[in-house]
Structure formats: C-alpha cells, structure tokens
Amino acid sequence: MNDAAMIEASPLLALEGVGVTRTADGASLVEDVAFTLGAGESFGIVGESGSGKSTTVRAIIGLLPEGLHASGRVHFSGENIAGMEEARLARLRGAGIGMVFQDPLSALNPVMLVGRQIAEALRWHGKLDPAARRRRTIEVMRLVGLPEPERLAASYPHELSGGQRQRVALAIALACSPRLLLADEPTTALDVTIQDQILRLLDELRRSLGMALVLVTHDLGVIAQICERVAVMYAGRIVEEAPVARLFSAPAHPYTRMLLDSIPQGPRALHPLAPIPGRPPDPALRPPGCGFAPRCPRASGACTERSPPWRALGTGGGFACLHPVIAEAVAHV
C-alpha cells in the first residue's frame, strides 16, 4: 500500500488483495493486486499478453468472462463494490465508472444509430427528459471531437472509421459524467496518427472533467505520454509500481528494466536490443516464487521458494524483488 495515499482523504479507487481464479481448474490468473487512485489521477497498467492486466480492470467493475472468479476488495468512493449484486453494479457502470475497450465495434450495437446509443446510456441511468438527452448526446459527441455531431448521430457504427467508433464508445462512456474511466487498450487497434488524437483527447478530458483514468496497455510509450503513475504486471502480479518519471529513469524490478531494453531506440548498430530470453509463463503453470525468476539473470535460489515481498519506496510505489536493479531504489526503503 502506498502510504501517501492513506494519509490523504479516502482515495477514489482502492484495490486490496484482488485475485482472479479460473473456476474450471483453480488456476490463479491474477494474484494479490493492490493499488489506489485519487480523484482525477491517471494510472497506467502495463504488461504483456497473459500478465493479467485486462483481467484486473474487468474485475474492478465485475465484468469478468464466464468461468472466472474474483476475490479481494475493490473500494470505489469508500464503498466495497467487489461482490456487489449485479443490479447495483450495472447502475454504477457508466454513471460512476465508464469503460472503453480495444475494439469499439464489439461495444457498439451494429443495428442502432450511434446517437440513439449515446442517448440510451443516459436513459438507462434515468438521466434527463428526452429533449435534454438529445442535447446532451450532441454535447458529448462534440466533447469527444466528433465532427458534425448532428449528422453523425444518424449513422450506424459500420459507417464510421475506427477512430470515430472509438470516439463514439468514449462518448457513451462519458455521457453520464463518470468519476473514473477504465480504458483497456483503447488505441491498440488504431493507426498511430489516430492513436495520438485519442490519447490527447483522453488526457484533455481527464484534466477538464477531473475524471480519474485507469489505462491498460502493452505499450510503454502510451504510458509515458499520458499516465502519472504506473503499475507493471507480470504473470498475474504487480511487480513494480512507480511515478511515471521514476519508472523510466530508475526502474527497480529487473523485468521492468529488461522490458524497457526491449524497445527499439534506433538502428541495431548503435542501440542493439537485449531481448528477455524465453517467454512469459502460462498463467495456469506459473512457477512457485517470483513469476519472473525463470527468465531473470539476477535470480537466486530464494527467488523460486516464495513470492518476493512488496517493498515500498519513499518516493511512491514500490516493487516485489529480492534483487532489484537499482541500488539507490533500495536505499529509499
């Protein structure tokens, strides 16, 4: 737990010991995830496939696929929403917590006009009379930068480009002015110039609306651009959490360091990549102890015996490693 966050008034979102298991075989996909988020803050979760990052955000809002079971506590605005009955959670989704996913097409109804879908979100949450809903629909479409909202409101999702669809999905998520937006790889399917537009939009909206953001991505570049704090996940656990500047300048966990070293920074002759050997473990067959130990050049016998304890850093965040890369990082403990 982050000490600074506990001193402040209660955070907007706090996860404690969140785990997700697969009911069929009891495999644990996410283990002991904890972080807090203040109002208006932006928090990134970065990791590779199978790290549990998407499963973690879905667990926050009770949207796990069939066959997965969540445990632990999720406090939103001081209330434990983990295990809350579906009817109450459904009201919370959208009104308190908005969501956008990688593929907006799967979130949109293909046979309903997009304007109607935005208005529907407002109606579902019992907001406003029909005329006010129409006004709010156009207003929120303008907010997400959709050109000619009156005309676009009367189109179907398939008539829009990928970037426009993601803006519509964002408009639906923002219609009821949520205090927290969960965004799972929202720009991964988009072209780089469109990704840039959507990332800037998310950042502007967060600042202007005072809305907190949890952004899940595999792309450390995206994290660097719009997140204030970041958690790195590996094999179902958070292995490091840090203010974004520290993560990039002085990562403590060997996995974070090696992940940064896997990003091309120029021609091979000048900046040769030193890839991490092997590949992430199947979540169901995770080794005992530190999940990264089998690929870690710094691992010792102790690493495979038990999960390394969380070590908090005075500068915020912390890491779970017995042999951190940065000696100075440990000096702060």
Added chain:
Amino acid sequence: MSESVLEIDGVSKHFAVRRTPLAVLAGRPQRRVQAVAGVEFSIGPRECFGLVGESGCGKSTLARLALGLLKPDAGSIRFRGRDIGALSGNSLDALRRGVQMVFQDPYASLNPRMTVGSAIAEPLAWHRVVPPADVKAETRRLLSEVGLGPETAGRYPRELSGGQRQRVGIARSLAVRPALLVADEAVSALDVSVRAQVLNLLADLGERRGLSMLFISHDLGVIAYLCARVGVMYLGHLVECGPVAEVFRAPAHPYTRALIGAIPKPDPAAPHPARPLEGEPPSAAAVPEGCPFRTRCPSARPICTTPPPRIAFGAGHWAACHFASEIRNQGAN
C-alpha cells in the same frame, strides 16, 4: 549500389469497387480504388528496405505485387533484373523460390493438422532443395537456425507460442533459400519482449544469409532498428524515401514529420508536438487531386492541388512535396 534485387518502377494498382446490381442497372460508373500509385524504389543485395504507412496506404498491396501474386496496372517489377510480369512456367517457379513471404500471423499460414517438421519439409521436398534423404537433417538445421530445438519438429502449431510460430514461419520461408524476404507486419502481433527476439533473429539471418528484405510495418521504431532505408506511403503514394537516419533527423514531407511526432515515445520527458495531425485519411476511392496529403496537411497551400514535384536532397533522400525543402529545414519535431 550494384544491381538491384528488386526494382519497383512506377507501379500502380487499382481495384474495382463492387457495384450492387441496382447500381449496374442504373448505369452508375464503376468506381475504382487506387491502392498503389506510381510507386518507385529498389532494394539492393543484402539491403533491408522498410516501408511504413497506416492502414489502407497500399503497403500490403505492394507486398503482394512484389511476390507476383498481383499484376500491376502500370509500371514494372523486376526481380534480379527480370520483369516478373513476363514470367511463366519454370521462371515463375524460380521467382516463387527467390522471393519468400513472412506473414503477420503465422498461425493462419500454417496447416493446423501438419507438424512443424512436415510444414518445413514440404517446401524442401517440393522444390527439391536437398536430396530426399537429407530432408530431415535440413529441417533440423533450419529449426536450429531460427533458434528452435529439434523436438519442435514433432509439435503442432497450436502447441507453440506466437513467437515460436513466427520462428517456424521464418524457417519455412528460408527453406527454399530465397534471395528476398518480404515481411508484412511480421512482428506486429508479438509481445514486446518476444518482438525484440524476432527482430534480432531477422537481422542476424539477413547478415548471415546475405538476404535482401522488404520489411513492411506501421511501426517506425522497428523499421529504424532493422532497415537502412525507408519509404513512407500515404494513400497509395510513396511520399518520402531515403536513409532511415536522414528521414528521422530531417523529415522532408509533412506526413513523415507528423508520423514521427505521433509515435508515443517511451520517455515521459520526450517533447511532444503542440498539435496532433488532424482528421483521418480520406477513402482510397476518393484520393485528393494533386498532393494526396493536402486535406490533412498543416502546411497545405493552394498550389498543393497540383501534383507535387519530387525534391531530392542527396544520399538518395527525396520527398514529394511542394515545400519539401522548407519542411526539411524545420528538422524533426
């Protein structure tokens, strides 16, 4: 540069848009999509040439043209000096051996019911690369060349990870000892740590086997890592071409400049352009007259409705823009 391995010379390709029967009866004109328009570049022996652009820019069409899977409407494509449009029979067979493809998703290109060993042995036997008695040994050798153990030969594609499948795809392409590898988004589906492994593998293979490569990607970072020269495509046009270092240091086309600026950099302190590139690329069925980029270009002026000249800067660096010299003097963002 000595004799080119691949020469793309003024190549254009259009596709007819399917008309509804009603449109045919109403006598509406056949619409055509311009996928590739007057593209020109060449790849020398042992050279890795990168082609970058966003969805729909025509880069994958260009890959299929280079493989001889599509015929150009105009211009010519020469492989080792011979026009591939004029090939048939044995010489077409030789082309198929000389130019091999590496796909984005090797899962889709591997037969799920065929073991990895048989998948690699098939082209070896079909093209009689080695005597039948040596096929097994050659399969093992190819597996080891791409960093896979001999036990992989008995596995099925579904038993492999994405990175391993991509290695099998590369081994299969190398089986017939090609001179040119066409890689279309070959590392785009891979996780960061695995992507670094495959990038190094491709670079090593290129050096060891003296391969030429046409490396197509939406990711300028991986192109800068692997390639010596790069071509930038927008709406079917090659808008800039040159040595990677030059193009990055002093992009001369406004689109290249915007593309470089839009990449999320893994550095929170990296400068970010004040404004994103606005709008989205127009449809390839309605490419603007003159410069294809002018509808989104922040520097566009009335003259841009006329075809832009190709302005050269030495060392093979050129850009097709009326204001290329001006843009180039601004340096990278």
